[in-house]
Amino acid sequence: MTRSTTPSICLKSIQKAYGATVALNGVTLELKPGEVHALLGENGAGKTTLMKTLFGLTQPDSGSIEVNGIATVIASPRDARAAGIGMVTQHFSLVKTMTVAENLALAEAGLVRVNLAEARRTVEGAAARYGLEAPADAVVAELPVALQQRVEILKALAAGCKYLILDEPTAVLGPKDVDSLLGVIARLRDQESMSIVLISHKMKEIERVANRVSVLRRGSVVASTAAEGMTPKQLVALMVGGDGTEPVVRTIAVAKERAAVVLALRGISIKRVIGGLDDVSLEVREGEILGVAGVSGNGQSELVGVLSGILRADSGNLEVAGSVLGDVTPSMLYRAGVGMLGEDRHASAVQHLPVVENLVLDQLQTVTRLGHLDRGAMAQRCETAIREFEIKATPDQHLGTLSGGNMQKVLLARLFSRSPKAVIVSQPTRGLDVVSTRYVRSLIAAARDKGTAVVLVSEDLDEVLELADRVAVMYRGRVVGIVHAHGLTRERLGEMMAGVS
Amino acid sequence: MKPRFVLRAGNPWWRGPLLVSLAAVTTFVITAALIRWSGGNPIAAFRYMFINPLQSKFGFTESILSATPLVFTGASVAIAFRAGYWNIGAEGQLLAGTVGATWFGLHAEGLPPAIAAPGILLAGATFGAAWATVPALLRARLGIDEVVTTLLLNPVALLVITGLLNGPWRNSETGFPDSDVIAESAMMPVVWPDTRVHLGLVVGVFVTLGCWWFIGQMTGGLRLRAVGLSPGAARIAGLHVERTLLTTALVSGGIAGMGGASEIAGVAHQLTIGISSGFGYTGVIVATLAALSFIGSLVVALILGIINVGSFSASRALSIPSTMGEVVRSVLLITVVAALVIQKYKIVWKRREA
Numbered sequence: 121m122t123r124s125t126t127p128s129i130c131l132k133s134i135q136k137a138y139g140a141t142v143a144l145n146g147v148t149l150e151l152k153p154g155e156v157h158a159l160l161g162e163n164g165a166g167k168t169t170l171m172k173t174l175f176g177l178t179q180p181d182s183g184s185i186e187v188n189g190i191a192t193v194i195a196s197p198r199d200a201r202a203a204g205i206g207m208v209t210q211h212f213s214l215v216k217t218m219t220v221a222e223n224l225a226l227a228e229a230g231l232v233r234v235n236l237a238e239a240r241r242t243v244e245g246a247a248a249r250y251g252l253e254a255p256a257d258a259v260v261a262e263l264p265v266a267l268q269q270r271v272e273i274l275k276a277l278a279a280g281c282k283y284l285i286l287d288e289p290t291a292v293l294g295p296k297d298v299d300s301l302l303g304v305i306a307r308l309r310d311q312e313s314m315s316i317v318l319i320s321h322k323m324k325e326i327e328r329v330a331n332r333v334s335v336l337r338r339g340s341v342v343a344s345t346a347a348e349g350m351t352p353k354q355l356v357a358l359m360v361g362g363d364g365t366e367p368v369v370r371t372i373a374v375a376k377e378r379a380a381v382v383l384a385l386r387g388i389s390i391k392r393v394i395g396g397l398d399d400v401s402l403e404v405r406e407g408e409i410l411g412v413a414g415v416s417g418n419g420q421s422e423l424v425g426v427l428s429g430i431l432r433a434d435s436g437n438l439e440v441a442g443s444v445l446g447d448v449t450p451s452m453l454y455r456a457g458v459g460m461l462g463e464d465r466h467a468s469a470v471q472h473l474p475v476v477e478n479l480v481l482d483q484l485q486t487v488t489r490l491g492h493l494d495r496g497a498m499a500q501r502c503e504t505a506i507r508e509f510e511i512k513a514t515p516d517q518h519l520g521t522l523s524g525g526n527m528q529k530v531l532l533a534r535l536f537s538r539s540p541k542a543v544i545v546s547q548p549t550r551g552l553d554v555v556s557t558r559y560v561r562s563l564i565a566a567a568r569d570k571g572t573a574v575v576l577v578s579e580d581l582d583e584v585l586e587l588a589d590r591v592a593v594m595y596r597g598r599v600v601g602i603v604h605a606h607g608l609t610r611e612r613l614g615e616m617m618a619g620v621s
Numbered sequence: 622m623k624p625r626f627v628l629r630a631g632n633p634w635w636r637g638p639l640l641v642s643l644a645a646v647t648t649f650v651i652t653a654a655l656i657r658w659s660g661g662n663p664i665a666a667f668r669y670m671f672i673n674p675l676q677s678k679f680g681f682t683e684s685i686l687s688a689t690p691l692v693f694t695g696a697s698v699a700i701a702f703r704a705g706y707w708n709i710g711a712e713g714q715l716l717a718g719t720v721g722a723t724w725f726g727l728h729a730e731g732l733p734p735a736i737a738a739p740g741i742l743l744a745g746a747t748f749g750a751a752w753a754t755v756p757a758l759l760r761a762r763l764g765i766d767e768v769v770t771t772l773l774l775n776p777v778a779l780l781v782i783t784g785l786l787n788g789p790w791r792n793s794e795t796g797f798p799d800s801d802v803i804a805e806s807a808m809m810p811v812v813w814p815d816t817r818v819h820l821g822l823v824v825g826v827f828v829t830l831g832c833w834w835f836i837g838q839m840t841g842g843l844r845l846r847a848v849g850l851s852p853g854a855a856r857i858a859g860l861h862v863e864r865t866l867l868t869t870a871l872v873s874g875g876i877a878g879m880g881g882a883s884e885i886a887g888v889a890h891q892l893t894i895g896i897s898s899g900f901g902y903t904g905v906i907v908a909t910l911a912a913l914s915f916i917g918s919l920v921v922a923l924i925l926g927i928i929n930v931g932s933f934s935a936s937r938a939l940s941i942p943s944t945m946g947e948v949v950r951s952v953l954l955i956t957v958v959a960a961l962v963i964q965k966y967k968i969v970w971k972r973r974e975a
Contacts (some may be wrong), residue, residue: 454859462857470851471628481847482858488840520628 126151127186128315129205134183139523139554143169143181146189147337151283154313156305158326158347160359161336162579163416164550167319170336171285174317175207176200177359202478206276207285210292212268216261220254227275242278245554250307251300252277266297273304284308285317290325291417293394298322302329321416323352325620335359354619356415360581360610379405381442381552382573383458383542388426388436390597397422397433398597404573406544411588411605412577415617418578420546420598421463427544427575428460429453441541456481459540463547463577465527471520475511476502478519479534505533510559525556532563542573549583561587595619626966628718645955651956652949661941669935670949674927680934682816686888688926689818690897692825693880694904695736695918700832701873701915705849706866710756710771711877712901713778714749718881720782721748722788723892726803726885736805741886742824742879749878750871752778757870758855761863767870775901790892800892802924809887826919828876828881833915845869877901906950910957925950 127150136144143234144166151157154250159167172178174185184191187203194200214223224239244254254270255263258529263271269289276284286305290298306329308314320326326333330347335358343358352356390397397419404410414420425431426438429450437444440456453460462468469478476498480487487494487501501517509529513522528548535543545564546558549557564587568574578584583593585605592602593616601616653663674680687898701708708714729737756770786798786951793801809819836842847855848865856862880900889896907925913918932946 351842450856460857467851467853468857470854472850473847477843477847481843481855481860484840484844491837491839493840493842493843518628536723 127151128188129174130186131170131174132184134170134180134185136169136173136178136180138551140555141524141551142339142553145175146183147332147336147339148408149341149342149344151315151317152159152332153315154309155331156309156316156318156329158330158333159317159319159536160326160333160355162581163357164547164579166339167336168287171207171287171317171319172174174200175205175285196205201279201281204277204280204282205285206281207287208269208272208276208281208289209287210289212272214260214268214271214275217259219257219259220263220274220296221256223260223271224274224278227279233322235292237319239278242453243274244275246274249311250304265292266294266301269301270304282312283315287318287319287419288321290320290322292394294604298325305329309338321418323355323415326350326355327352333358337361353615353620356614357611359415360614360617365584367593373545377409381405383427384439385423385577386437386439388423388433388438390422390426391434392429394596395419395422397426400436400594400597400599401574402574402592402599402602403617406573406584407568407571408569408589409574409576409587411584412594413581413584413591413613413617414579416579418594418617420579420594422597423594424463424544424546424577427453427458428462457538457541459535459538459543461528461531461535461543461545461548463532463550465524468531469519469527472518474516474518475506475513475522475530476515478530479505479537483536483538497585502536505537509533509563523556525560528552528556528560529563532560536567536572538562540572542575543567544575544577546577547579549578549580550578571594581610585610585613592619623970625969626962627969629965629967632964636964640960641957644953644960647956648949648953651952652945655948656941656945659941661935661939661945666935666939666941666945668795669938670928670931673934674930675758678816682813682818684923684926684930685822686817686819686926687929688922689822689825689887689909690880690884690900690921691903691922691925692822692829693883694877694900695907695922696825696829696832696915697852697873697876697880697901698904698908699874699911699915699918700836700845702847702908703836703849703871703886704845704869705852706757706760706864706870707768708756708771708870708873709768709905710753710901711873711880711904712847712899713771713775714752714877715881715884715901716775716778716782716872716899717752717874718745718749718878719885719892719896720778720785720881721745721878722882722885723800723803726807726890727790727801729804729807731803732806733805734912737804738809738886740821741803741807741880742821745882745885746875746879749881750875753870753874753876755876760870762869779894782892782896786892786894792891798894802891803885807886809883809888815902817888819883821887825880825883828879829862829915829919832876836915866945874964901951903950906954910954912957912961 129151131147131149134144134147147170150305161167164539170179173180176196185194186192192203194203221236221243224242225236234326240256243254246252252270252274254267254274260268260271293301302325305316309316311568318330323349326347327350333355334344335342343359381403385400385402387398388400400423412420412423422431426433429448429452438448440458446454479502480498487497499515505511509532511529512526519527551558552560565575576587588605590602590604591608592599655665656666674684694715696706697711722741722745725741756767756774759765759768759770784801790800792799809821811819812823837847842859844865847860848862852862884896885892903925907918907921910921928946928949933943935941936943
């Protein structure tokens with residue numbers, strides 16, 4: 121193993137903003153030869169944007185990239201590949217109807233004719249050297265996900281890549297496949313001296329293979345350190361940030377035990393190898409925010425799925441205002457007074473419809489007179505919403521032309537206009553600029569103060585600690601603890617998130 | 622340099638007319654070259670195609686007559702497309718409508734016109750909707766792509782007609798594969814004296830205006846638009862996406878079927894194998910050229926009617942191919958679609974730099 125001190129790849133002061141939202145704020149990252157560099161951080165912290173920059177999928181506003189000490193412009197994935205950089209995302213770019221060997225032959229750069237024999241040799245060689253076994257003549261569509269992922273890695277190897285970016289490669293794998301992938305990663309590093317960027321939320325994996333760990337928060341590198349000797353607990357502490365010991369102070373009333381339970385989950389389980397839920401029980405009371413924290417991929421999105429009626433639980437009950445709902449559907453929850461703000465705001469609103477129509481889309485019966493839309497009432501409601509929620513848009517503006525913050529305000533205005541008993545808000549400020557973030561949080565707090573029961577699912581710990589009255593921590597599909605926010609420290613929260621009970 | 626399409630926030634008043642003129646000029650330039658190439662004089666050909674039909678009462682009313690089935694199929698396709706249901710089966714649904722209308726017309730002897738005339742249109746609409754049912758159910762229940770299923774049912778409808786005309790409905794007097802003439806009471810009355818323009822046109826215009834009113838003013842119309850623009854967001858807002866698709870598909874089929882009935886009851890008065898000269902397919906062009914606007918589709922149907930009548934006289938007078946009308950129509954389709962993209966999106970040229 122040769123480890124020179126000059127970095128192979130150096131990203132220097134990378135700056136990238138989308139409108140008012142700063143995605144990367146002067147990020148500098150070094151990737152040394154023969155190292156596995158783990159990149160940690162909540163979703164939306166900028167990891168993917170940073171890697172997209174390195175792979176030529178997006179251009180930085182400022183900053184530079186050096187490959188082997190030479191300043192290199194990477195304007196497209198083609199440039200990236202020419203510089204020896206390969207990337208495996210969660211969405212594979214394979215021709216599914218072709219065989220493994222055919223896919224590899226297609227990937228080899230500068231090829232005039234398809235050389236299947238060589239592609240087969242690549243497959244055999246990789247199997248022998250790195251344990252990266254894949255059936256050369258099998259059709260890709262018929263392979264399980266784990267094998268398709270190997271084909272993606274093989275493609276990068278066949279194209280002669282020296283640097284590999286793996287974007288959450290283990291998120292789609294079962295435990296056995298994770299094991300063998302980590303083995304492959306270690307062999308590529310040790311035998312080929314490849315440099316690998318590993319984006320992952322799983323501390324155990326990072327502990328096993330990473331040489332270095334960098335943590336991104338809100339577009340900045342907040343920590344970069346050698347991984348040797350780091351325990352999962354220390355890694356989470358890095359992610360959580362701060363010195364972690366000062367407790368949260370809550371001035372508003374904490375004990376709301378006397379308030380009525382509005383929404384309750386009792387023993388919810390979903391049996392799956394990846395992304396299951398295990399006996400989850402939660403209660404949210406009137407006028408309370410229950411924060412749900414956890415490292416990404418520990419069951420939070422499944423929990424939101426159950427709470428919004430999209431995912432069916434294998435066992436357990438969902439109760440709204442004391443009555444059990446059987447066979448939960450989204451419209452049933454809607455009628456029961458449970459509102460939902462999904463994490464993907466673009467998919468939650470009709471981009472090509474104007475603000476005024478989007479605002480009433482979930483409550484059309486209230487603006488209908490004899491089958492006709494009551495345009496006057498709609499306009500009035502829209503004006504009220506624009507004023508109350510400080511939405512910077514005209515009623516007739518198509519939603520797709522609004523900024524993320526204003527789009528989120530429209531969705532919140534729609535959500536709260538029905539005076540729901542309970543709301544589930546998932547990643548409410550992801551990708552928003554500072555001003556919008558502050559405003560959206562104040563709206564959620566205001567709803568709580570008016571008596572709404574709120575479930576806040578967020579990977580942003582600052583957000584959870586700022587808003588939540590109680591915090592439920594999820595780890596591997598279980599709720600490992602529910603604690604009062606008053607007196608809670610980041611350190612304690614970090615321990616729980618790392619699975620330390 | 623790489624082009625990127627960015628959604629426009631709005632359009633100044635002049636951009637629409639400017640783009641339409643641009644599309645028209647481009648169409649003229651391209652088709653003029655083609656007419657020249659086939660040995661005709663482009664200026665003379667355009668005069669025959671666009672001006673002459675408007676200069677005589679006969680030419681104008683024949684153009685209106687020619688536009689009548691397109692009014693129905695244009696509305697049929699437009700309403701389906703607005704819901705995101707890509708119905709390419711207006712042709713088959715129209716043909717099914719002619720079968721329903723013929724069946725009703727052959728049995729309407731003795732009925733008063735006040736019952737028989739609406740009855741024949743309803744029969745056509747029912748058969749059209751029925752023909753649309755299977756693809757609609759397959760899409761709404763199983764998610765099977767309707768473009769393929771609706772399209773493939775078109776030739777099936779034609780085969781059904783061929784079978785009927787060579788079997789039970791063979792003409793009782795001549796023995797030719799044309800049906801008998803339908804009962805007189807079921808025929809559409811002429812609404813413009815001394816021309817062939819019949820009540821079907823008025824019904825078609827009213828159906829189109831009805832669609833326009835529904836889409837813009839009624840709650841169901843907003844529901845339909847939301848489903849068409851973003852089924853996912855519509856579902857999140859608690860709308861019944863599948864139900865909306867199913868209903869819209871049946872209404873679309875019904876309108877196309879009524880168009881078929883209008884041709885039987887208003888023009889042909891009997892079922893023939895050539896009853897439709899691609900009215901359903903042209904309906905897709907009408908709706909697209911009109912940018913799925915209903916008022917626009919009335920105008921486009923009329924323009925295509927004029928080109929249809931005009932291209933025949935152009936071909937007779939200048940001995941250029943009579944299919945030149947279709948060529949003009951197709952080029953117009955391409956230029957207008959391009960113009961619509963530019964109206965909706967701003968094209969930004971991304972420079973390659975670090």
